Every structure is written in C-alpha cells, then in structure tokens.
Amino acid sequence: MSGPDRDTQANRALRALRDRIFDGTITGGARLYEVALSETLGLSRTPLREALGRLEQEGLVDRAEGGGFMVRRFSFADVVDAIELRGVLEGTAARLAAERGADSATFARMRAVVTELDSAVPGDPRALRFDRYVALNDEFHALLAVLCGSTVIRRELERATGLPFASPSAFLAVQEEVPAFRRSLGLAQAQHRAAVEAIGRREGARAEAILREHAQIARANLEYVLAEDRRLIPQVPGLALVKH
Amino acid sequence: MSGPDRDTQANRALRALRDRIFDGTITGGARLYEVALSETLGLSRTPLREALGRLEQEGLVDRAEGGGFMVRRFSFADVVDAIELRGVLEGTAARLAAERGADSATFARMRAVVTELDSAVPGDPRALRFDRYVALNDEFHALLAVLCGSTVIRRELERATGLPFASPSAFLAVQEEVPAFRRSLGLAQAQHRAAVEAIGRREGARAEAILREHAQIARANLEYVLAEDRRLIPQVPGLALVKH
DNA sequence: GATGCCAGGGATGTATACATCATGGTTCGG
DNA sequence: CCGAACCATGATGTATACATCCCTGGCATC
Numbered sequence: 001m002s003g004p005d006r007d008t009q010a011n012r013a014l015r016a017l018r019d020r021i022f023d024g025t026i027t028g029g030a031r032l033y034e035v036a037l038s039e040t041l042g043l044s045r046t047p048l049r050e051a052l053g054r055l056e057q058e059g060l061v062d063r064a065e066g067g068g069f070m071v072r073r074f075s076f077a078d079v080v081d082a083i084e085l086r087g088v089l090e091g092t093a094a095r096l097a098a099e100r101g102a103d104s105a106t107f108a109r110m111r112a113v114v115t116e117l118d119s120a121v122p123g124d125p126r127a128l129r130f131d132r133y134v135a136l137n138d139e140f141h142a143l144l145a146v147l148c149g150s151t152v153i154r155r156e157l158e159r160a161t162g163l164p165f166a167s168p169s170a171f172l173a174v175q176e177e178v179p180a181f182r183r184s185l186g187l188a189q190a191q192h193r194a195a196v197e198a199i200g201r202r203e204g205a206r207a208e209a210i211l212r213e214h215a216q217i218a219r220a221n222l223e224y225v226l227a228e229d230r231r232l233i234p235q236v237p238g239l240a241l242v243k244h
Numbered sequence: 245m246s247g248p249d250r251d252t253q254a255n256r257a258l259r260a261l262r263d264r265i266f267d268g269t270i271t272g273g274a275r276l277y278e279v280a281l282s283e284t285l286g287l288s289r290t291p292l293r294e295a296l297g298r299l300e301q302e303g304l305v306d307r308a309e310g311g312g313f314m315v316r317r318f319s320f321a322d323v324v325d326a327i328e329l330r331g332v333l334e335g336t337a338a339r340l341a342a343e344r345g346a347d348s349a350t351f352a353r354m355r356a357v358v359t360e361l362d363s364a365v366p367g368d369p370r371a372l373r374f375d376r377y378v379a380l381n382d383e384f385h386a387l388l389a390v391l392c393g394s395t396v397i398r399r400e401l402e403r404a405t406g407l408p409f410a411s412p413s414a415f416l417a418v419q420e421e422v423p424a425f426r427r428s429l430g431l432a433q434a435q436h437r438a439a440v441e442a443i444g445r446r447e448g449a450r451a452e453a454i455l456r457e458h459a460q461i462a463r464a465n466l467e468y469v470l471a472e473d474r475r476l477i478p479q480v481p482g483l484a485l486v487k488h
Numbered sequence: 489g490a491t492g493c494c495a496g497g498g499a500t501g502t503a504t505a506c507a508t509c510a511t512g513g514t515t516c517g518g
Numbered sequence: 519c520c521g522a523a524c525c526a527t528g529a530t531g532t533a534t535a536c537a538t539c540c541c542t543g544g545c546a547t548c
Contacts, residue, residue, distance in 0.1 A: 006311075006501095006539090008501065008502090009501075009502065009503095010501080010502090033528095033529075033530095034529080034530070035528090035529080035530095043502080043503090044502060044503045044504070045502095045503085045504085045530090046290070046501080046502055046503065046504090047501075047502060047503090049294070049530090049531095050293075050297070050501090050502095053294070053297040053298070054297070056301070057300070057301050059399070065510095066509080066510055066511085066529095066530090067250075067509080067510075067529075067530050067531075068529070068530060077394070078394075078395060078396050081394045081395075081396035081397060082396050084336075084340070085336070085396055085397065085400060088332060088333075088336050089332075092328075092329070092332050096328070150321070150322075150325045151322060151325075152322050152325035152326050152329055153325060153329065155303070156329060156400075156404065159403075160400065250509090250531095252531065252532090253531075253532065253533095254531075254532090277498095277499075277500095278499080278500070279498090279499075279500095287532080287533090288532060288533045288534070289500090289532095289533085289534085290531080290532055290533065290534090291531075291532060291533090293500090293501095294531090294532095310499095310500090310539085310540055310541080311499080311500050311501075311539080311540080312499070312500060
C-alpha cells in the first residue's frame with residue numbers, strides 16, 4: 001500500500017487521539033503527557049510525537065509553554081467563527097470559479113450532484129433519503145474546493161473544514177432530527193442550485209454571497225441546539241469537545 | 245528561556261531549512277532525504293523530522309507518496325492566489341471587527357500606527373523612511389489579525405501570511421526600488437486610514453472591500469515584476485522559490 | 489520485446505536510552 | 519517571616535540502532 005494513509009503506528013496514534021478528543025475522553029485543555037499516552041496507546045513516543053504534530057496541524061492540539069502539547073479548548077464562539085470562515089472561503093472558491101471559469105469536468109459533475117440532491121430532498125420531507133443527502137452534500141462541497149483549480153484555495157478550504165464542527169455536513173444530523181429544520185434542507189438545496197447557476201453565468205459576486213449565506217444555515221442550527229435542545233449536542237460531530 | 249521559540253535543535257533545523265528554501269539553495273520539487281540533510285545540518289534525524297513536519301504546516305514542504313518529504317513547488321499563479329487569500333481573510337477580519345466591535349486597546353494602537361505611518365510616507369517620496377514604513381506596516385497587519393478577537397480568524401490569517409510572498413510586506417522592497425511604485429505607498433497608506441475609519445464607524449462591508457483591494461497592490465507589484473523587471477525577483481522574499 | 493518476479497540497496501518508520509530542561513518544593517540566609 | 523537559590527523529579531528533546539518498506543534494476547519467462 002502506498003500513499004499518506006498507510007497503516008503506520010503514527011497513523012494509528014493519530015486516529016486514536018482524534019477519536020478520544022472528539023468523543024470527549026480527552027477533554028479540552030488537558031495536557032498530553034507523552035510517556036503516559038504512549039503506554040496507553042501501546043506504541044513508542046516517536047510515532048506518538050509525530051501524531052501530535054499532525055494534530056497540531058489539524059488544530060485539535062496546541063503546543064504548551066515550555067514544551068509539550070495540550071488539547072485545544074473551543075468555545076461556541078469559536079464554532080461560530082469556524083462556520084463563518086468556511087462561508088468566507090467557500091464563497092471565495094465559488095467566486096473564483098465564476099471569475100476564472102470552472103473546470104468543466106468538475107463543474108459537470110457538480111451539476112449532476114445537484115440534480116441527484118433534488119431526488120434526495122423530495123417535496124414531502126417524510127420521504128427524505130438522509131444518508132444519500134449527506135453523501136451528495138459532502139461531494140458538492142468537495143467539488144467546490146476543487147472547482148477553480150487553485151491549490152492554495154483548496155488546501156485552505158480543506159484545512160478550515162477539518163475541524164469536525166466546521167465540516168459542511170456537521171449539523172445535518174440536527175436537521176434530520178428536528179422536524180422544524182427539515183425544511184431548511186430544502187433551502188440548502190436551493191442554494192446549491194443557485195450557486196451552480198451563478199458560477200455557470202460567471203456571476204462571481206452572487207456565487208460568493210450564496211455560499212456565505214449557505215454556511216449560515218449551520219450557524220442557525222448551532223444556535224437552535226444551544227438555545228432549544230442541548231440534548232442534540234452529542235449528535236453533532238466534535239461539539240462534545242466544545243466547553244460549555 | 246521559555247515559549248515555543250527555544251533554541252532547540254529542531255528550531256535550528258527549521259530555520260536552516262527555511263533559509264535554504266527561500267534563497268533557492270534547495271529548489272522546489274526537490275526530495276528531502278533525511279540522512280543526507282541531517283549530516284549536512286549536523287544534527288540527528290529526530291529533530292530534523294520534527295522540523296520537516298513544521299515546514300509542512302507552513303506549507304513549504306509536502307509529504308511524498310510512499311513517505312518522505314519534498315519541497316513544495318509554487319507557480320506565479322499560486323502567488324496570485326495567496327495574495328487573493330490574504331485579501332479575503334484580512335477583509336473578513338476587518339469586517340468582523342466592524343460588525344462585532346474592535347477591541348478598544350488594539351484599535352487605539354492601530355490608530356496610532358496609522359498616524360505614525362503618515363510621517364513615514366511624507367508628501368515628497370524622496371523623504372520616505374522606508375524601514376520605519378515596513379515595521380509599521382507589519383504592525384498594522386498584525387493588529388488587524390487580532391482586532392476582532394477571534395482566535396480562529398487570527399490563526400488562519402497568520403497561516404495564510406506565513407508564506408513569504410503572501411506577507412503584507414513582501415513586495416514593499418519593490419515599491420521602494422521602483423520610483424513608479426513609490427506613489428502606491430501613498431495609496432496603501434490611504435487604504436490603511438480608510439480601513440480604520442470604516443471599522444470605527446462599524447461599516448463592515450466597506451472595511452472588507454478596502455482590505456481586499458489593499459492586497460491587490462501586491463498583485464500589481466507582482467505583475468510589474470514579472471512583466472517589466474524580472475531582475476527584481478530575488479528582491480522579493482520567497483519569490484526565488486517560485487518556478488518560472 | 490514486453491512483462492512479471494525477485495533481490496538488493498537505500499530510504500523512511502519505530503523503539504529505546506540518554507541528555508536536557510522546566511517546575512515546584514525545600515532549605516538556608518537575611 | 520519572606521525571599522532567593524538550589525535541588526529533586528519528571529517531563530520533553532535528542533541521538534542512535536534496528537525494523538520495515540519502497541523502489542529500482544536485472545533476470546527469467548512468455
């Protein structure tokens with residue numbers, strides 16, 4: 001096997017740590033002691049440190065004063081900012097795709113995805129095909145990151161959506177769960193469609209505005225969860241690691 | 245000494261590698277062999293790998309297929325995109341500062357910096373105090389990253405301006421060198437002033453637009469260098485590592 | 489001549505022992 | 519009683535030896 005996802009000790013440590021941070025086993029602000037962790041995970045300090053370095057890249061872990069690592073602490077304000085950032089960057093990706101011209105094969109696939117999404121969000125919300133919606137939604141956003149052909153933009157977008165609660169599908173579970181929000185899936189899909197239209201017509205400003213607003217759906221969901229139904233918190237990936 | 249900038253072997257390696265990449269000693273696309281490098285730099289592979297990991301964070305180095313690292317290759321299109329990205333992120337920082345309210349101490353200092361910049365860019369371009377301008381310009385942009393109080397935004401902005409040619413002062417040397425561009429220092433300063441005004445008046449959209457346009461000065465300088473005077477390329481930090 | 493296999497060399501991945509440094513408590517002097 | 523220096527402890531930082539894996543080139547086979 002080749003590629004950066006080989007089954008190496010460092011990758012094992014990376015996955016294990018990510019899991020423990022996401023599910024709250026390791027709580028925000030906690031210091032990560034290398035010897036203890038390496039014993040817990042059953043590997044040596046060398047690959048563990050490698051994994052910690054990569055977690056720093058992902059933004060889940062920070063370097064402590066005087067050496068060592070600690071789990072990054074997130075507030076709900078950070079989640080709002082991360083959502084805002086995603087909107088800004090996706091908006092930029094869309095605008096550049098419109099201005100510079102979208103890669104035609106990618107754009108064709110994006111059109112197809114939007115059409116398929118239509119069938120996943122039928123008029124009757126009870127007929128929602130949720131898993132299919134999530135997969136197609138992820139693909140739409142992945143295509144968007146690639147659409148304008150800029151490595152710089154793509155990398156930045158991938159980094160920004162790396163935090164679990166900033167992912168384009170982070171709050172979809174909430175939307176499925178809460179009947180009042182099922183409707184907003186239709187809104188989101190209308191925005192997908194409008195974005196494709198704007199990019200196709202090379203209307204950069206419109207494309208940008210649409211994707212910024214698109215991200216705000218996530219913010220609305222977040223605010224609903226916080227204000228109305230905190231039991232949903234564990235349903236949203238990564239929200240468990242936010243201190244509240 | 246404390247903090248993350250201790251004088252450790254890994255930091256030494258980091259600085260040494262950065263230097264060699266910036267000045268073109270190690271050319272873009274080159275594979276970084278760990279044993280050879282560790283012998284050259286006079287340290288062991290462990291801190292060297294640590295440094296390589298951090299260079300990956302900075303975006304100067306990529307992981308190769310099947311393990312190992314290689315120097316990232318940049319095109320001039322990448323430089324344009326990095327400048328665009330900086331504009332977008334600085335614009336966002338300014339908009340959020342306007343919308344949410346700027347931290348008052350930071351904002352006061354920013355006003356002061358702009359006033360001091362005025363004295364560094366006098367009406368007569370021959371009286372330019374260049375070093376002072378560079379220092380104050382750097383401070384202005386650093387303050388901007390902090391102004392809205394969002395850790396998420398600040399980190400992203402710092403990352404995006406980490407690439408040397410995306411730094412706010414990357415092209416200042418060109419502007420000093422080329423008489424035709426000295427004037428644009430005055431334009432830049434007018435934008436600094438306008439940005440402060442817009443943020444103070446909580447005019448978010450205007451603040452965002454100003455900082456986006458502000459970044460375009462760098463793009464203009466880049467295009468001048470490419471089209472008119474390629475001898476200036478080595479003068480711009482990091483432009484040496486762009487393949488042409 | 490093309491293709492697939494195998495072996496060898498050289499690279500990265502990992503473990504571990506050792507060096508160094510940060511920190512907190514204790515003791516001694518003022 | 520307070521402060522500063524020192525020392526013990528346990529953490530991270532580093533070197534190095536070893537394990538593993540990838541790639542290349544040559545050879546045999548089809």
